[in-house]
Structures are given as C-alpha cells and as structure tokens.
Amino acid sequence: MATKTNLLKLKGEDKRLIGRLWQGYVYPLRSRLYLAFFFMIILAATTAAYGFLIKYILDVATELGGAGAASDAGEQAKRFATLVVPVIVGVTIISGISMFIQSVLANSVALNVIGNLQKSMFGSIHKADYARFGREPTGTLISRFTNDVTILTNALLRTMTNLVRDVLTVVFCIAVMLMLDWQMSLLVLIVYPIATWPIISISKKLRGNSKDVQEQVGVITSQLSESFTGARMVRTYELEDYENRRLGKSFDDRVRLNLKLVTNKSRVDPILEVLGGVAIAGVFALGVYRVVGGYASPGDIAGLLTLLLALSPRIRALGTLNNVIQEGLAALHRIFEVIDEKPTITDAQDAIALENVKGALEFNNVSFAYEDGTQAIASLSFKVKPGETIALVGPSGGGKSTIINLIARLYDVAEGSIKIDGMDIRNVTLASLRGATALVSQDITLFDDTVAANIGFGRLNSNMDASAEDIEIAAKSAAAHDFIMELGDGYQTKVGEAGGKLSGGQKQRIALARAMLRGAPILLLDEATSALDAQSEAKVQSALDVLTAGRTVFVIAHRLSTVKTADKIFVLDKGQIVENGTHASLMKKGGLYAKLRALQFS
Numbered sequence: 396m397a398t399k400t401n402l403l404k405l406k407g408e409d410k411r412l413i414g415r416l417w418q419g420y421v422y423p424l425r426s427r428l429y430l431a432f433f434f435m436i437i438l439a440a441t442t443a444a445y446g447f448l449i450k451y452i453l454d455v456a457t458e459l460g461g462a463g464a465a466s467d468a469g470e471q472a473k474r475f476a477t478l479v480v481p482v483i484v485g486v487t488i489i490s491g492i493s494m495f496i497q498s499v500l501a502n503s504v505a506l507n508v509i510g511n512l513q514k515s516m517f518g519s520i521h522k523a524d525y526a527r528f529g530r531e532p533t534g535t536l537i538s539r540f541t542n543d544v545t546i547l548t549n550a551l552l553r554t555m556t557n558l559v560r561d562v563l564t565v566v567f568c569i570a571v572m573l574m575l576d577w578q579m580s581l582l583v584l585i586v587y588p589i590a591t592w593p594i595i596s597i598s599k600k601l602r603g604n605s606k607d608v609q610e611q612v613g614v615i616t617s618q619l620s621e622s623f624t625g626a627r628m629v630r631t632y633e634l635e636d637y638e639n640r641r642l643g644k645s646f647d648d649r650v651r652l653n654l655k656l657v658t659n660k661s662r663v664d665p666i667l668e669v670l671g672g673v674a675i676a677g678v679f680a681l682g683v684y685r686v687v688g689g690y691a692s693p694g695d696i697a698g699l700l701t702l703l704l705a706l707s708p709r710i711r712a713l714g715t716l717n718n719v720i721q722e723g724l725a726a727l728h729r730i731f732e733v734i735d736e737k738p739t740i741t742d743a744q745d746a747i748a749l750e751n752v753k754g755a756l757e758f759n760n761v762s763f764a765y766e767d768g769t770q771a772i773a774s775l776s777f778k779v780k781p782g783e784t785i786a787l788v789g790p791s792g793g794g795k796s797t798i799i800n801l802i803a804r805l806y807d808v809a810e811g812s813i814k815i816d817g818m819d820i821r822n823v824t825l826a827s828l829r830g831a832t833a834l835v836s837q838d839i840t841l842f843d844d845t846v847a848a849n850i851g852f853g854r855l856n857s858n859m860d861a862s863a864e865d866i867e868i869a870a871k872s873a874a875a876h877d878f879i880m881e882l883g884d885g886y887q888t889k890v891g892e893a894g895g896k897l898s899g900g901q902k903q904r905i906a907l908a909r910a911m912l913r914g915a916p917i918l919l920l921d922e923a924t925s926a927l928d929a930q931s932e933a934k935v936q937s938a939l940d941v942l943t944a945g946r947t948v949f950v951i952a953h954r955l956s957t958v959k960t961a962d963k964i965f966v967l968d969k970g971q972i973v974e975n976g977t978h979a980s981l982m983k984k985g986g987l988y989a990k991l992r993a994l995q996f997s
Contacts, residue, residue, distance in 0.1 A: 412727050420508045428555070431500035434493040435560040441490035442705055443567035448486065450575060450698035452479060498556060505551040509544060516540060516733045524738050525805040526766060534617025535610075539733055542612040543726040550723020557716050561709040568702045568709075575695045575702075607652050615645050740807055740825070748827040752916040753816050754781040754947030756802070761811035763797060771797040772970035774811070784948040785965060786958035788988065793967035795951045799919045802949065803832050815917070833915035837922035839902040841894030846870075846879050847886040849894075849905055853912035861912055873908035875901070907939075918948040964988065 421428065516539065520527075528536075572580040618641065756779040764770045772794040779785055787795040800806050801813060804820055812819050820828055833853070841849050847866050854861040861869075866886065870876040878901055882888040894902045910918065920939075940960075952958050959978045966974035966981070966988045974986050981988040 408728075409724050412724065412731060415731070416508070416727065420511050421504065424504045424507055427500050428504045431497045431504065431555070432559055434497035434500070435563055438490055438493040438497060438560060439563035439567045441486050441493065442564050443571045443702065444486055445705065446568065446571045446575065446698040446702040448479070448483060449701045450692070450694035453692075453694035453697045497560065501555040502552060505548065505555050508551060509548045512547070512730060512734075513540060513544060516730060519734045519736055522738050523736050524740050525800075527736065530766065532614075532617035534619065535614065536733075538612045538616040539729055541616070543729050546726040547723050547730065550719045550726070553716055553719045554723070557712050561713050561716075564709050565706060565713070568706050572699055572702050575698050579696075579699055607655075611645070611649050611652050615642070615649060618642055618645055740804060742824050743822050746822055746824045747818075749815065749818065749823045749831050750827070752831045754916045755779065755814075755816050756917070756947060757814040757817075758798075759812045759814070761801065761808045761813060763801060763806060763809050770970055772967075775970065775972065776811075777965065777972060777975070779947060779963075781947055782945050783962040784943055784950065784960070785963050786950045786952065786961035787965050787967060788952065788958060788991065789967040789973075790991075792969075794970040795967055796921060797970075798967075799834070799921055799949055799951065802917070802919060803834060804828055831915055832917045832919055833910040833913040834919040835903075835906050835910045835921065837903075839894065839899075839906045841890050841897070841902055841905065843889065843892045845884075845887050845889055846882065846905060849890060850908045850912055853909035854914075865912060866908075869908040869912035870905075872911050873904045875904035875908050878904075916946055918943060918946055920948065921951045922953065966991075 520536070569580065758775050758777050761775045762770075762773045775794070775798075787798060789795060797806075801808060802820075804825060807821065812821070814820065815823070815828070815831070842852075847863065850866045850869055851861045853869070854865070863886070867876065870879055870886075879886055879888070888896075890896055890902075890905075894905070897905070950958055950961060958964055961978070963975060964978060964981055965972050966986070968987060974981055974984065974988055976984070982992065
C-alpha cells in the first residue's frame with residue numbers, strides 16, 4: 396500500500412520515463428507479460444486458498460474431537476484425511492508450477508527489455524557527434540552500460556514479479572480474511588497504512604543517494620581505465636603510491652555514499668516488521684476474545700493468522716520495492732539521456748551521395764574552435780587538385796589533425812565551407828563522404844579479433860566484402876604479410892585487446908593494410924608511419940607510393956624526411972598556413988619549415 400501511494404506521487408518526468416519504457420520496450424513483449432500475469436493470479440489465489448484450507452481443517456478437526464463414538468470419529472477422520480490431503484498437495488503443485496512459469500516469463504521480459512535498451516544506447520552513442528567522447532570520460536560512459544543497467548535490471552525484475560504478484564496476493568488474502576472475519580481484518584487494514592508516511596519520506600532521500608552512488612561508480616570506472624591503460628607509465632614513473640591514494644579516495648567515497656544509501660534503505664524493513672508484529676498480536680488477542688465469546692471459530696482465527704503470516708513478507712517486499720523503484724528511475728533517467736542525445740552532424744534533408752570522386756578539395760575561409768573555446772584554425776583557405784599529395788607540418792597544436800577531422804566531417808566547420816569535387820561536404824551523405832576517405836592514425840584501433848578481420852574491416856560496409864586473397868594482397872602491400880605468417884595462426888591469429896599481442900609497428904602495418912584494402916580516393920595519413928623502424932618504413936613508403944597514385948593524400952608527419960616527395964607542403968602554425976610550397980622551395984626560403992628541419996636533424 397505504501398508503494399502504491401508513493402507511485403501515485405511520481406513526478407511528471409518519472410511518469411513520462413515509465414510511459415516511454417512501457418510503450419517502446421515492454422509493450423512489444425506484452426503477450427509474454429500478460430501470460431506471466433495470468434500465472435501470478437493463479438499463484439496469488441493458491442496462496443490465499445491456504446487460509447480456507449486451514450480454517451476448514453481446524454474446524455473439522457474440532458468437530459471430530461467433540462464427536463461421540465471414538466470408532467465413528469476415527470472413520471470420519473480417515474475419510475477427511477483422504478479428501479483433504481490430495482487437495483493440499485494439488486494446491487501446492489499448482490502454486491509451485493505457477494511460481495516457476497511466472498518467474499521465467501517475467502524475467503524473460505525484463506531481461507529482453509534491458510537488452511533492447513543497451514542496443515538503443517550503443518546505437519545512439521555511435522550516431523552521436525565525435526565531440527561527445529571528449530565531453531565525458533570513457534569510464535563514466537561505460538558505467539552507464541554496466542552499473543546503471545544492473546540497477547535498472549534489478550528494478551525491472553523486482554517490479555515485474557514482486558509488484559504485480561505481491562499486490563495480487565495481498566488483494567486475494569485480504570478478500571479471504573474479510574470473508575473469514577471482517578472485524579478482525581479491519582485491524583490489519585488500519586495498522587499497515589501507518590507505514591506509508593515514513594516510507595515516502597525515506598524514498599525521497601533514496602533517489603538522490605542512488606544518483607550520487609551511480610555517478611561515483613562512473614568516476615571509479617574512468618579512473619580504473621586510466622590506471623590500467625597507463626600501467627607502463629605508472630611503473631616506470633613509480634606512480635604506484637599516487638594511484639593508490641587517488642583510487643583509494645574514490646573507493647572511500649563510494650563506501651561513504653553506499654553506506655548512506657544502505658542506511659536509508661534499511662529503515663524500511665524494521666518499520667514493516669514492527670507493524671506486522673503488532674497486527675499479528677492484535678489478531679491473536681482479539682481472536683481469543685471472539686472465540687471465547689462464540690463470535691468466531693478456532694478455524695477462523697487460524698486461517699486469519701495463516702493469511703497474515705503470508706501477507707507480512709509480501710507487504711514488506713512491497714515496502715522495500717519502493718526503494719528499488721526510486722533507484723531504477725534514477726538509472727533509467729541516465730540511460731535515456733544517452734539514448735536521447737541527438738547528433739548535430741547529420742545528413743542534410745536534401746543530401747546527395749558522392750559518386751565517382753576525383754579528389755579535388757577546397758577549404759574556403761574555414762574557421763573552427765573546439766567546445767572548450769580553443770581556436771584550432773581561423774579563416775583557412777587552400778585548394779588541392781585531384782591526385783595531389785599534401786603534407787601538413789608544423790608545431791604541435793597548429794591545426795594539422797583538425798584539418799583531417801574536418802575533411803572526414805568528424806566536426807563541422809564554424810565558418811566557411813569545405814568542398815570535394817565542388818560539392819560542400821555538408822550537402823553530401825555522410826556514408827558516401829566517409830566511404831570516399833580512408834584514415835590511418837598514429838592511435839591505432841584494433842579489435843580483439845583475427846588479423847584477417849581487422850584488415851577486412853576496411854571493406855566491411857561496401858557492397859562486396861573482402862576476400863582472403865584481397866586481404867593478403869593488402870597485407871603484402873603494407874609490408875605486413877611476412878610477420879603475419881610468423882604468428883601462431885597466421886591471418887587467423889587473434890590480436891588481443893587493442894592489439895595487445897602485437898608490437899607498435901605491427902599494429903601500424905595492419906592499419907595501413909586496412910586503408911589499402913579500402914581503396915578510397917582520399918587518403919588521410921596522420922603519422923601513419925611513426926611506429927615503423929627504418930627498414931619497415933622504407934617498405935611501406937614504397938607501397939604508399941603505389942597506393943597514393945591517382946589519389947588525393949593528406950599526410951601529417953613530424954619526421955620531415957617522410958614528406959619530401961609531397962606535391963605541396965603546408966606549414967601550419969596557430970591555425971594558419973604560414974608557408975606552402977615544395978620541399979626544395981621551402982628549404983630555399985629559410986622560413987619555419989627550414990628551421991624545423993634544421994632542429995630535427997641537428
């Protein structure tokens with residue numbers, strides 16, 4: 396009853412979230428849920444039936460005890476036992492079967508709902524703007540898929556089983572109690588509602604406590620990810636004590652917040668336990684009076700006490716369920732925050748696909764600043780002819796990587812425009828734009844899959860997946876075939892998490908093979924050979940010479956020796972092109988490029 400009262404006082408936002416959860420995720424599974432409700436009704440009815448059985452057994456036993464002839468009483472007792480025992484066993488079997496079926500069905504619905512929510516979250520994350528990954532630590536985001544989902548799973552499981560089943564059981568039991576003795580039943584109906592107000596007060600605090608705990612779990616997940624990923628630096632810089640202090644404080648904060656949450660949750664059970672004891676004591680005391688006065692039979696009192704004992708755990712479960720619902724609503728709010736995040740970088744309404752891309756590229760007065768206000772490039776303009784190789788060099792923070800990110804439309808320009816083959820990239824479909832580009836970065840991304848699969852991702856979304864022969868040709872072009880064949884299972888070797896079983900140079904050559912397999916007309920190489928030794932770099936450079944023929948290529952390289960053959964070199968500083976030309980002309984000019992090269996080779 397406390398739960399029902401509090402649910403009626405849900406905030407408008409909570410009601411909207413619950414309605415959306417029902418309509419979008421639970422309702423499609425309604426047939427399974429309704430069948431679970433049917434068996435919950437049977438379970439509640441069989442639980443209430445025990446009150447009738449106890450009354451009947453005790454009343455008949457009392458009559459038989461007062462019967463005259465012992466032989467007649469014995470014979471009647473045998474017939475009574477023959478009749479009652481199968482009924483009791485039958486009710487118990489029906490109750491057990493109903494309990495099993497409703498539990499499986501309700502859990503199936505809840506777990507499918509959770510699975511679909513996770514799919515929606517994951518789909519939303521990968522549709523979101525690339526910039527959102529810089530706004531929130533990865534660990535915090537992961538915690539929404541783990542901790543928040545775990546809390547919501549518990550809330551859904553408890554709600555779909557306890558709420559409906561226990562409410563039905565309470566209704567059926569109270570109905571039977573009223574039939575047995577309505578006057579004594581009123582005592583129960585008066586006592587339990589007293590718990591309503593303190594439970595509502597406690598639940599208000601629980602919502603905030605739960606939100607704090609969930610956010611702290613996100614902080615810990617993020618810090619653990621940082622610490623484990625940076626294990627090499629932690630060891631070599633002797634940061635173990637610092638990490639222990641940093642994570643230790645976070646663990647202490649989690650203990651403190653969880654203790655506050657548990658303390659508030661623990662107040663509910665004692666309240667309901669005491670009131671349950673008061674109700675049982677009252678029924679027993681009043682029952683003795685009514686039996687002695689002839690107003691009720693011993694069977695009535697025994698049946699009432701039986702039902703009251705069955706009611707107590709159900710009412711207690713309903714009281715604590717309110718706590719779970721409040722935690723679940725806090726988690727649901729955070730989950731829908733992820734699902735509802737709308738990307739700003741999307742296809743225009745009349746976007747068209749890029750076809751037969753030649754690779755001409757133009758920046759027209761392009762300006763861009765990151766969300767924190769950092770100005771990356773300002774009023775940048777240049778033109779690139781199809782098939783040209785453009786090298787981007789200059790000090791760190793000059794805007795080199797920003798140019799590549801803008802070409803792939805990972806970010807949108809703040810001012811100006813970027814055109815490919817004369818078409819503003821904001822007016823073409825993202826799929827065709829990104830299908831026309833291939834990126835190889837110094838931050839290599841490999842999945843915990845086979846070598847062949849990681850190379851094959853380069854053509855996974857095209858009309859024709861790569862064959863084993865295509866993958867091998869790409870690997871040979873990237874000087875990767877020989878070391879791949881030396882691995883345990885060749886192309887079927889699992890590379891481990893983030894390619895952890897491979898060296899830096901091996902990972903980079905696989906990434907290059909992936910880009911070669913893609914065969915895109917525009918190549919974006921961000922320090923693509925930085926992890927290669929001189930011998931491997933020479934092999935890959937020869938392959939790149941073949942790969943880049945006829946393609947437009949943007950190369951970012953701090954090792955200036957790798958950009959000598961570029962058609963044009965753009966020297967960037969503070970978001971501006973301060974010099975441009977060939978290697979020879981820039982060296983002759985003696986400007987920033989010449990100074991950078993002198994510093995590098997001094």
